[in-house]
Amino acid sequence: MSDLKTNNAPHSSVVIPHFIFGGCSFLIVAILIILADTNILEAYFNSKIIAITHMAVLGWATMIVFGALYQLIPVVFETSLYSEKLAKITFWTSAVSVLYLTYSFWVSAFTTHLVYASVFMFISLFLFIINVILSYIKSEIKNISSKFIIASIFWLVITELVGTLIAFNFKFNFLSQIHLHYLKIHASLGTIGWFLSLIIGVGSTLIPMFLISHQLKKEKLVVSFVSINVGLLCLTLNWFIFSNSMLTIICWVVIVIGVISFMSFIYDSYKKRIRKKLDVGMQYTMLAMASIFMPILVSLILLLVFKIEYELLFRIATFYGFSIIFGFITTMILGQTYKTLPFIVWLEKYKNLVGKTKTPLPRELYSNKIAKIQFYFYVLSILSLGLGLILKNFIAIKIGSFSLLAVAILYNINVLKIIFHKVKIKDNE
C-alpha cells in the first residue's frame, strides 16, 4: 500500500497565522494606497510607493506564500515539513520585520532604521529558506515542481542579498552604481526569480489538481524551468558585469519563452479539465494566468522604447510593477486562498468526523456571495488603478484604491469566516 501524504500535513497553527497576518497586511496595503494620495503618481522609487510595495510583496504575498507552502510541501515534496517549530519562529520574526521595514520606508528612515529592518528581514527569510531546503533534502521526490520551488528559494536569497546591500548602501555608500540600478535588479529577481518560479512550481501541481486534468506534457515545464533560470542567471550576470543592452534583450526573450511554455502547460490543463465550471477560486487563478501577458508586454516597451521623457518612463515602470504585484501575484493569491484555506480548516475540524456524521463541503466554509462581490470589486480596482497610473488620472486612482479597500475588507471577512468556522454536526439519515 502506498504511503499517504495527508499525514504529513503540518498542524494548522503553523499555517493559519500566516493567512491572518497576510489578510491584515492586504488591508494595510489598501489603506496605505489611500493615504499615499498623489504620491502614487510620482516616480516608483518614491518612499511611499516603496513602503507599499514591500508591505504588498512581503507582508501580504510572501506571508501567504509561506503559510501555503508549509501546507503544500507535503503535496509537492511528498514529505513532511522539516520543522514546525522553526516555521512558527519564522512567522513571528517575519511579521515584526515586515512591519519595521515598511515603517522605515514610509517615514524615509533610509540611513537609520532601514539597515536594522533589512537585517531582521534577511534573518527571517533565511530561517524560512533553511526549513524548505532541509525538507527538500529529506524528500525522495525530486520532480520538476519541487525543482521550481528550490530555484525560487535560491532567487529569494539573491533578492534578499541585493536588498540588504541597497539598505546598507544608504548608510555607508559603498556601491559603484546608483541605487536605481540595484533596485531594478532587486525587483526583477524578486518578481521573476522568487514569485514567478514559486507560482510555477506550486501551480504546476495545484492547478491540474484543482482542474482535475491528466496526461499533461511535463516537458513543457522542463523547458520553462531551464529557460527562466538560464535567462535570469544571464540577466543577473549582465547587470552586474557586462551591462550589454543586446544581451538584456536576449535574456528577456529566453525568460519569455519559459513563461509561455508554462502558460501552454496551463492552457492544456484548462482544455483537458473534467470539471467545466470554474469556482471563484479558479476564476481568480485563470485571471492571474491571463494577466501574466501584461507585464511581458510592458517590459518589452521598457526594453525597446528609449526616446521617451523620464516622467512617462517612470510611470510605465510603476505600472509594470503594479501589473506584476496586483495583476498577477495578488490575483493568484486571492484565488488560491479560496482553494487552500477552506481545505486546511476543513481537514482540521472534520477529519475525525467524516463517515460518522454529515459534514459540510470545504467551499461551504466561506460565503460564495462575498467572494463573488469581492471578485467584481477586484476587477474594478485593477482596471481603475492601472488606467489611473498610465493616464496619470487621480480620480481613477481614487476609485481603484477605494475598490481595493473593499476587496481587502471582503477578503478578510471570508478569511475570518473560514478560520473561525464552528463545527456543524448533523446525524446521518
Next chain:
Amino acid sequence: MNKEEVAQFELETLELLKNVMDPEIEINIVDLGLIYELYYDGNEKINIVMTFSTPACPLGETIKTDITETIKQKYPNFTTIIDVVFYPEWNTTMVSEAGKKVLGM
C-alpha cells in the same frame, strides 16, 4: 453466503460507498471511479482496492477514514481493508456516466 449473495452484498456495499464524497471534486468516490475492486470474504471482512485522483492527494487519508467509518456505521463488526494503488493511474475515462453528468463533461 453463496456466490450470488456475496456478489449482491458487494453491490450493496458499493452503493453504500456512494455516500463517500471527494470534498474537492464534490462527487462520490464510486462515480469518480476511484474504487478499482471491492470484494467480500463472506466472513465480515471487506477488501477494497482503490486509487486517488493524484498520488499526493491531500485528502487521501480523510477519504480512507470516510470509507471505513461509513461501512462501520452499517456493519459495526466488519473489518475494512483498503489498499491504495496508483497503477493503473486514475484518468477521466474511469468516471461513470452519472459522474460525467455531475461534472458537466
